[in-house]
Amino acid sequence: MPFIKKLPVLFFFALYGFRATAQLFMTHVNGRNTISLNGKWNVIIDPYDIGSGNWQAYYKDRKAKDNRDFVEYSFDDGPALNVPGDFNSQMPELHYYESSVWYKKTFRYTKSTKRLFIYFGAVNYKAEVYVNHIKVGTHEGGFTPFQFELTNYVKDGENSVIVKTNNARIKNGIPGLGFDWFNYGGITRDVALIETPAVFIEDYLVQLKKNNPKLISGYIQLNGKNAVQKITLQIPELKINKQLTTNNEGLVQFDLTANPIRWSPENPKTYEVKIRSETDTITETIGFRNIQVKGTEILLNGKPVFLKGVNIHEEIPQRKSRAYSEADALELLNWAKELGCNFVRLAHYPHNEYTIKMAEKMGIMVWEEIPVYQGIDFADTAIQAKMHRMVQEMIERDKNRCNVIIWSMANETSPTRERNEALTDLIKKARLLDSTRLITLATNNLSYHGDSVHIKDSICALLDVMAVNEYLGWYVKWPKAPGAVTWTSDFNKPLIMSEFGGEALYGNDAARKDSANTWSEDYQAQIFKDQFKMLKNIPFLRGTCPWILVDFQSPTRNQPKYQNGWNRKGLLSDRGDKKKAWYIVHAFYTGL
Numbered sequence: 001m002p003f004i005k006k007l008p009v010l011f012f013f014a015l016y017g018f019r020a021t022a023q024l025f026m027t028h029v030n031g032r033n034t035i036s037l038n039g040k041w042n043v044i045i046d047p048y049d050i051g052s053g054n055w056q057a058y059y060k061d062r063k064a065k066d067n068r069d070f071v072e073y074s075f076d077d078g079p080a081l082n083v084p085g086d087f088n089s090q091m092p093e094l095h096y097y098e099s100s101v102w103y104k105k106t107f108r109y110t111k112s113t114k115r116l117f118i119y120f121g122a123v124n125y126k127a128e129v130y131v132n133h134i135k136v137g138t139h140e141g142g143f144t145p146f147q148f149e150l151t152n153y154v155k156d157g158e159n160s161v162i163v164k165t166n167n168a169r170i171k172n173g174i175p176g177l178g179f180d181w182f183n184y185g186g187i188t189r190d191v192a193l194i195e196t197p198a199v200f201i202e203d204y205l206v207q208l209k210k211n212n213p214k215l216i217s218g219y220i221q222l223n224g225k226n227a228v229q230k231i232t233l234q235i236p237e238l239k240i241n242k243q244l245t246t247n248n249e250g251l252v253q254f255d256l257t258a259n260p261i262r263w264s265p266e267n268p269k270t271y272e273v274k275i276r277s278e279t280d281t282i283t284e285t286i287g288f289r290n291i292q293v294k295g296t297e298i299l300l301n302g303k304p305v306f307l308k309g310v311n312i313h314e315e316i317p318q319r320k321s322r323a324y325s326e327a328d329a330l331e332l333l334n335w336a337k338e339l340g341c342n343f344v345r346l347a348h349y350p351h352n353e354y355t356i357k358m359a360e361k362m363g364i365m366v367w368e369e370i371p372v373y374q375g376i377d378f379a380d381t382a383i384q385a386k387m388h389r390m391v392q393e394m395i396e397r398d399k400n401r402c403n404v405i406i407w408s409m410a411n412e413t414s415p416t417r418e419r420n421e422a423l424t425d426l427i428k429k430a431r432l433l434d435s436t437r438l439i440t441l442a443t444n445n446l447s448y449h450g451d452s453v454h455i456k457d458s459i460c461a462l463l464d465v466m467a468v469n470e471y472l473g474w475y476v477k478w479p480k481a482p483g484a485v486t487w488t489s490d491f492n493k494p495l496i497m498s499e500f501g502g503e504a505l506y507g508n509d510a511a512r513k514d515s516a517n518t519w520s521e522d523y524q525a526q527i528f529k530d531q532f533k534m535l536k537n538i539p540f541l542r543g544t545c546p547w548i549l550v551d552f553q554s555p556t557r558n559q560p561k562y563q564n565g566w567n568r569k570g571l572l573s574d575r576g577d578k579k580k581a582w583y584i585v586h587a588f589y590t591g592l
């Protein structure tokens with residue numbers, strides 16, 4: 001009776017709150033035996049998207065047989081692009097490109113008893129992967145990792161990988177057709193081959209149990225046939241050396257009493273964790289902390305915390321490209337640190353794994369979100385399935401990062417019945433996958449009456465933390481004096497003001513007669529001064545995230561004099577210069 005056989009596993013999942021569905025990819029790829037496939041890849045640019053047809057079939061990589069034969073495409077003798085990296089920033093003619101680019105790379109391999117996987121950190125937006133001209137898998141969604149097993153597709157000697165990438169915006173995509181950031185396409189994050197033993201440690205969770213500072217809980221999941229094995233779990237600094245045995249499904253759950261120094265922005269302490277099975281070993285640095293909500297307080301390690309945040313897009317503006325490396329992560333996070341932040345909202349999609357890990361080292365708490373952004377058709381069941389998968393991919397990748405304290409489900413969605421039902425299911429799913437972190441979404445469903453603002457979005461009832469995007473002083477006129485504006489809500493919950501701000505072109509001075517006042521640094525600085533006057537009076541405010549750290553490219557911003565393809569709400573210009581508003585936010589954060 002397979003149902004009964006499965007029961008204990010399902011029971012465990014429900015009890016523990018993690019691993020409600022099969023694992024999609026390996027945890028902590030960088031801790032494994034990898035062969036990087038980063039570097040130059042040959043490409044074919046396919047604007048009319050014809051390379052999937054029978055006639056052309058780019059994935060077959062056919063060569064002319066003789067000098068009477070011809071083939072109207074070739075990966076050889078054409079352009080090559082860097083991986084990782086968006087294609088838009090690598091060739092001027094690809095700047096606004098939104099269609100297919102085919103990538104090809106070869107690698108030499110010698111087969112053994114090992115298993116082989118190919119891992120992609122992210123491809124925006126759709127990917128089809130062919131190894132030795134056979135399709136090994138597809139993936140949709142531009143910001144999360146995926147992998148396919150190649151053990152039965154590789155051969156001794158030279159092998160080829162061909163990836164069709166396509167970044168066309170689509171109505172039933174997530175995000176959908178319209179969004180306010182640059183649609184960088186291609187293989188934007190690392191690619192690697194991963195070699196594993198026949199039975200390997202696929203996944204594990206090692207974190208503090210919710211609300212318990214002394215119980216490290218989790219599971220270890222092996223992958224492979226005959227996965228009943230003895231496991232040793234060690235955290236040497238905590239003198240933990242635990243012997244475990246996996247069940248028939250390769251799974252073991254554990255609870256360990258311990259007394260770790262808990263991770264915090266003031267002391268971002270982490271521990272080396274070693275997991276050894278009979279056939280595999282993996283080591284990772286992991287931190288421990290408790291995060292919870294009590295009434296309108298957010299408690300980090302049992303103490304009230306104020307989230308001094310800032311919004312960040314995954315872009316290096318000086319290079320006009322996606323951020324993709326550890327150095328890029330460091331650059332963006334260093335700015336946030338300098339601003340006085342202990343928290344970042346990584347908008348509007350899961351950022352590179354490097355960024356989360358770097359933030360953990362630097363003592364920065366993180367809000368992660370999936371790109372369920374405005375205009376999504378929530379009635380479409382296919383879209384619902386995509387949302388669920390994206391939440392799963394995000395949580396699976398970063399569940400061992402103690403600095404991640406918030407999962408956000410959506411940004412600025414209209415409160416229709418379909419939306420409420422779809423987001424209710426999504427929130428349930430996220431809680432089933434991870435019952436330890438806080439769940440939120442950013443809403444802009446507010447009612448303004450005179451000088452009072454009311455948070456009315458009914459979906460807030462299901463959240464741990466409310467998050468509001470408001471643009472008083474920019475899109476919305478101040479009702480009266482900012483200091484007189486009062487905020488109320490139907491919910492006894494903490495609030496993060498997840499967006500506020502306005503645009504300014506760096507160097508644009510209010511006193512200059514030839515430029516509009518609204519695009520000046522002074523006007524933007526005034527918005528922040530007024531905002532902080534108002535925000536100080538909100539009794540349940542527990543965090544602030546100005547929109548946004550740096551000016552970012554957005555093809556929807558077409559004011560030629562001031563925007564010119566850029567959203568200018570950055571506290572820093574596209575060259576990293578500090579605008580006047582930077583100093584207002586800095587003073588607020590350092591004064592808290």
Ligand code: GCB
Pocket residue numbers: 180348411412469499547567569
């Ligand atoms: C918002 C969106 C954000 C935009 C921002 C703006 O509410 O969440 O993605 O970029 O406003 O600048 O208008």
